[in-house]
Amino acid sequence: MRLFIAVSLIVLSGCGSAGGTAANRTNAGKADEPSASARPFDVAVEGTFDRPFAMAFLPDGRLLVTxxxxxxxxxxxxxxxxxVAGVPKVxxxxxxxxxxxxxxxxxARDGLVYLxxxxxxxxxxxxxxxRARLVEKGGTARLGGLHVIWRQGSDGSGGQFGGVIAFSPDGKYLFLTSGERQRKTPAQDPDQALGKILRLYPDGTTPPFNPISGPGARSQIWSTGHRNPYGLAFAADGxxxxTEMGPQGGDELNMILPGRNYGWPVVSNGDNYDGSPIPDHHAGDGFAAPKLSWNPSISPGGFMIYSGSLFPRWRGSGFIAALSGEALIRVTLSGDKAARADRWDMDARIRDVAQGPQGTVWLLEDGEGARLLKLTPAR
Structure with missing residues (x-):
């Protein structure tokens, strides 16, 4: 039997909870959760890592793992x-x-990697x-010329960093999730980058036409009112x-629109960890409600939208890596609509999900001795 590290209370505060009063709440975007589905895939173990967070495939099929x-x-x-040598101190x-x-x-031309x-x-x-250049020579690899191109600011304590990167389909912009560091109110402060999704140029500078005008953080903000966003991906339609971790319950799948406010910590479909209620999303409250939300929590980690042909029925679906849910969750996306589709129990906390070569699907477990898993159609 595999052993997993105990999860501390402070980690739970950023990863959702599977119980509590939020479990019985009625919330916007909530529908009956599909029961666990039979797996339509085979699982192969391809490696193990120490508390991994994310992965990115190189064009030749190799994989970078943090x-x-x-x-x-x-x-x-x-x-x-x-x-890989030359990683910054963390x-x-x-x-x-x-x-x-x-x-x-x-x-393929510039060799640049973002962290x-x-x-x-x-x-x-x-x-x-x-960002830095991936330099390989004689069976070794290093990050060359690494330099910081953006800092969140508001130095201090707290978890919930966010930190997920997605490039626009045309490659012109870098979108970045920025968590609210367990401080709540900065998510509504336009002068702090905490609790936001930001749009930057790939060199870290600020485009001149983001939704909120003004200096500093204001000029970088694409959307506001986020708690701990760990998943970000563009669909084929742009x-x-x-995906975003709620407090106790209320994990979210959101469609992100420029200038919209997604409500945290003023509204949420979950409750505070001390059991005190937070007003639910409701029509007319001025906030963008989630397309789907989960009570009890699933603790969404990584998120990807499938575009391959190996699993043709899945093309265009979103996939959520569930930490406390110990599952891989599929949702269907159609225009601005989302619906629950499948939930496959994986018997481990799943940290990240990615599409690999030939349309394979890859998962990273969470914690010490976490496995790298490759999914292929069931034989």
Whole structure:
């Protein structure tokens, strides 16, 4: 039997809860959850990692994997894994560490890799976005010319960094999720980057025409009122979708529109951890309601929208890696509508999900000794 590390209370505060008063609440976007489905896929174990957070496939089928304690791994088919040198120092504490990894839309030409991480600061920590060139020579790999291109600001304590990267379909913009660091009210403050989704140029500078005018954080904000957004992906039609951890219950799937306010912490379909209620989303409250929400919590981690042909029935579906839910969850997306489709029990906390070569689906488990899993159609 595999052993998993105990999850501390502070981690639970950022990852949702499977119980409590929120479980019986009625909420916008909530429908009957499908019962666990029979798996239409075979699962192969391709490697193990130490508390991984995210993965990104290289064009040749190899895989970059971040480990929260501060390591970046380069995995090759067959299981050979090497350490990538030159990773920045991280604050591995309170949900922080090395977080997302993403390739430049022009990676085949520029070799650039983007990383988010909790950066040690004189007064605590802050999320940073850096980029570097992946340099390989003689069986070794390193990050060359790494430099920070954006900092979250509001240094201090707290988890819930967010830190997920998605490039626009045309490659012109970098979208970045920024958590509210368990501080709640900054999510509604346009002068702080906390609790927002931001739109930047790929070099970290600010486009001149984002929805909120003004200096500093205001000029970078695409949407506001977010808690802990761990999933971000563009659909084929150009719509931007996001998954977000609620408090006790109320995990969300949102369609992100420029300038909209998604309500945290004023409204939520979950409750506070002390059991005190938070007003539900309701029509006319001025906030964008989730397209789907979950009570009890599933604790959504990574999110991807499938575009492959290996599983043709899944094309265009969204896939959610569920941490406390210990599941892979499929939702259907049609225009601005979303619906529940399948939930497959995976018997482990699932941290990330990605589409791999030939349309395979890959999962990363959470914690020490976390497995890298490849899904292919059931034989």
């Amino acid at each position: 480990e929260k304690p501060g390591a970046l791994k380069l995995w090759a088919p067959g299981g050979k894994t090497i350490d 604050a591995f504490v309170n949900q922080g560490g090395l977080l997302d990894v993403a390739l430049s839309p022009k990676f 988010t991480y909790s950066e040690p600061r004189p007064k605590g920590s802050s999320m940073a976005l850096a 719509r931007l979708w996001e």
